[in-house]
Amino acid sequence: DAKTTQPPSMDCAEGRAANLPCNHSTISGNEYVYWYRQIHSQGPQYIIHGLKNNETNEMASLIITEDRKSSTLILPHATLRDTAVYYCIVRVGAGNQGGKLIFGQGTELSVKP
Amino acid sequence: NAGVTQTPKFRVLKTGQSMTLLCAQDMNHEYMYWYRQDPGMGLRLIHYSVGEGTTAKGEVPDGYNVSRLKKQNFLLGLESAAPSQTSVYFCASNRGGINEQFFGPGTRLTVL
Numbered sequence A: 001d002a003k004t005t006q007p008p009s010m011d012c013a014e015g016r017a018a019n020l021p022c023n024h025s026t027i028s029g030n031e032y033v034y035w036y037r038q039i040h041s042q043g044p045q046y047i048i049h050g051l052k053n054n055e056t057n058e059m060a061s062l063i064i065t066e067d068r069k070s071s072t073l074i075l076p077h078a079t080l081r082d083t084a085v086y087y088c089i090v091r092v093g094a095g096n097q098g099g100k101l102i103f104g105q106g107t108e109l110s111v112k113p
Numbered sequence B: 001n002a003g004v005t006q007t008p009k010f011r012v013l014k015t016g017q018s019m020t021l022l023c024a025q026d027m028n029h030e031y032m033y034w035y036r037q038d039p040g041m042g043l044r045l046i047h048y049s050v051g052e053g054t055t056a057k058g059e060v061p062d063g064y065n066v067s068r069l070k071k072q073n074f075l076l077g078l079e080s081a082a083p084s085q086t087s088v089y090f091c092a093s094n095r096g097g098i099n100e101q102f103f104g105p106g107t108r109l110t111v112l
Helices: none
Strands: A009-013 A018-023 A031-038 A045-050 A061-064 A070-075 A084-092 A107-112 B004-007 B010-013 B019-025 B031-037 B043-049 B065-067 B073-078 B087-094 B107-111
Touching: A009 A018, A018 A031, A018 A084, A018 A107, A031 A061, A045 A061, A045 A070, A070 A084, B004 B087, B019 B031, B019 B087, B019 B107, B031 B073, B043 B065, B043 B073, B073 B087
Parallel strands: A009 A107, B010 B107
Antiparallel strands: A018 A070, A031 A045, A031 A084, A061 A070, A084 A107, B004 B019, B019 B073, B031 B043, B031 B087, B065 B073, B087 B107
16 A cells, blocks of 8 residues: 655644645555544544545545645634544555555644634 | 444553453444554554454554454454553454444553
């Protein structure tokens, strides 16, 4: 699975959009981009995933560049409850050894009032 | 639905003691996983299972054993605990493929 690079920390003002970048320059054509977050040592929580098209759900939007070498997770209106560590993970989809996830160190997002 | 539950929530062991961590899921998921998380680090995969009666090694399997006798349960065993196994242990499950993993609340283990 391809490695990812994320900034170690970011700040965001409450109510503003939080844009979290992720570089995955060695991503393969069949690898998906996943985002999870972990709030204060709780179990990680799935946010969103995508292959090459941009994706949106009730939590966030995922923007993947055309060459797929990087992506951005967007939280449109960050709240204090969005303060967490955000993990960007790339992995092959169906059939890859049980779909295991390889976590990096993530980005610690602090949402400030 | 309870989702993914883990037992116990906390445990303190002495070096050399053994214990079993229990993970249970009520979502009829085929795939289950055990991860550990050390301070300031991301999660690392210990073992996983792609179905009842199957297990496979992850990134850091040494010192651990697992069993999946029932589809809904995945057990993680430490036969002879070591201080290096002090960590927070997370269990997860999913339907497999590209589907998201659902995580339990974690077990905080300290080995003295």
